Amino acid sequence: MSDDHTHVQEFFTARAADWDARFPDDGPAYAAAVAALGLHQGDRVLDAGCGTGRALPPLRSAVGPSGVILGADLTPAMLEAAVRAGRDRDGRLLLADVAALPLRTESLDAVFAAGLIAHLPAPARNLRELARVVRPGGLLALFHPIGRAALAARQGRQITADDLRAEPNLRPLLAGSGWRMTSYVDEDARFLALAVREG
Secondary structure, X not given: OOOOOHHHHHHHHHHOOOHHHHOXXXXXXXXXXHHHHOOOOXXXXXXXXXXXXXXXXXXXXXXXOOOEEEEEEOOHHHHHXXXXXXXXXXXXXXXXXXXXXXXXXXXXXXXXXXXXXXXXXXXXXXXXHHHHOEEEEEEEEEEEOOOHHXXXXXXXXXXXXXXXXXXXXXXXXXXXXXXXXXXXXXXXXXXXXXXXXXX
């Protein structure tokens, strides 16, 4: 995908209004992925590519009222859907590109990213930008509510060897971008890779 984000915006704009209705049972998977991050009360977390904000309520529960939750997305229609769903009460929504976040260096404790990596135009550079805004020792969760094989089947395609989410590809990609992978799960019910920001 090129650095021109028009395709991504068009894809998600067309789907924003009924996005949550298409995937009504994902809530528990999001909550479990957020729990796996091991966040603390008062933590500062970015939901990168937040879409309709489905991760914001469990993130808010994890960090409590003193924590800071930011949801950043490139597509205005997805953020509008998040507001309609009331999820802006759980975090501040930003119209922003994860390739150039309007955030201070090392200002966050963690990044949660659901379904994001497949849409990154420059994955190594974009993951470095996520690393920039997280303090050393901070956390990253790359999540999808179903695993790679189940997603490929849903989309009528085969998994290929160059899939960024395959562990042999993702581990060195993260390592070259300032992250050390600590956990990798790819099963039908979820995909979740956890990483720590290297000092």
